[in-house]
Amino acid sequence: MIDLFTVNVIVAVVTITAGVLYLVETILRREVGAGRVWALAFLGGMLTVVAYLVWQQASEPWIAIAVGNASLVATSGCFWLGCRTFNGRATRFAGTAVAVVAVATMLSALVAGPRGGEWAGAELMFVGIAAFAALGSFESRRGAMGAMWSSLGFTIVLAFVAVFYFGRAVVLAVLGPDSDLFRTWLNSSITGIVSIVLTLVALTTATMLRSGRVTVRQDHDGNLLRVSPEGILEESSFRAALPTVAARSEAAGRVFAVVAMRMDDLAQISLAFGSTEEEALRTQFRAGVRRFAPTFALVGLGADNSMVMAFEPDSAAEAGRVASRIQRRLLDGFADRGSAVIPVLGVGVAVSLDMGYDPLLLQEEASAAARRSSTSVDASVIFAEPPRDLSGSDAAIAGE
DSSP: OOOHHHHHHHHHHHHHHHHHHHHHHHHHHTOOOOHHHHHHHEEEEEEEEHHHHHHHHHHTTHHHHHHHHHHHHHHHHHHHHHHHHTTTOHHHHHHHHHHHHHHHHHHHHHGGGGGGGGGTHHHHHHHHHHHHHHHHHHHTHHHHHTTTTTGGGHHHHHHHHHHHHHHHHHHHHOTTSSSSHHHHHSSSHHHHHHHHHHHHHHHHHHHHHHHHHHOOOOOOOOOOOOOOOSSBBBBBHHHHHHHHHHHHHHHOOOHHHHEEEEEOOOOHHHHOOOOHHHHHHHHHHHHHHHSOOEEETTTEOOSSEEEEEEEEEEHHHHHHHHHHHHHHHHHHHHHHTTTTSOEEEEEEEEEHHHHHHHHHHHHHHHHHHHHHHHSSSSOOOOOOOOOOTTTTTHHHHTOO
16 A cells, blocks of 8 residues: 555645646636636645645644645535536525534644644544535536536536545444544545546646636626627526516517527537637627627527527527528638537527516526437427417417
């Protein structure tokens, strides 16, 4: 078995290298959402390995142990917070919980002092890591993150961390650190080897998720609409404006349509041809939708590399023709550009004649139809299916 110091050095090299790579890319992309929170997780991991290296060399390492334990708990918690941020969920209470547990872990080791030994506060640390990892694994299967296949890496990694550290906590509490089971299968050397594998998987997964969806700065004030440099409403702003235009169309008795367009293979393109090609395609996609959309259409960003557009066609058929024309022009633009690969464009349409004027329902159904379109054989424009429980005034409109 490799000695503990050598294992810690190897873990430190892998963790610091992965952390630096991720931090540099985060700075270059100027991210504010999930990517920045995951960067904090990698920073926490870097602090952990440095603290544990100091522990191996210091004559009185109890302070280094306290810092390392707390930062390791914070690392697990930040991965959970990043998943929540990716899904657009509130993080204030969750962030407070992470901070409280990390501070409590540090204090438990500090209170024990030099006599606490290398396992001072370990029970609380193991439970905290396991709890946050389990929450992160669960969160990675929800919302927008759960809809992306690349998030499975986080799900598996965090689930394994939760089980591994929960097992360590139970064995440590019941049998103690000197038991044969703990010293053979759950010791620090085994944990270090596991950490190397999990760090590499976490880095790969976070990078793939970021390639598939870069989370940009959002203003949560519903009274302030934000427009991107391309002249496109940001996701939160589109959601804020959509109910107003839908209500006006309903009052005027006009047909209202929401069109969703998505590119699902940007992550694969980034891995195969580089982030420059991916960013060029994304920029051309957004600019093309804005250019080819009807003059007075509401155009905004959607989730998962999608674009959404709302306008008033004369009929459902016209909405389909507009969507098909935009799709065709976008594909022609990719071909004329000489792109290394032409992405698949999924297009979904939801109209008030079928769905009523509920803005959230219209956008969700259009997005669902776009997902089906992107996986269909010919990636044709797909209309959202009318809900079976359509009733009231919406049913009367649909029957006209």
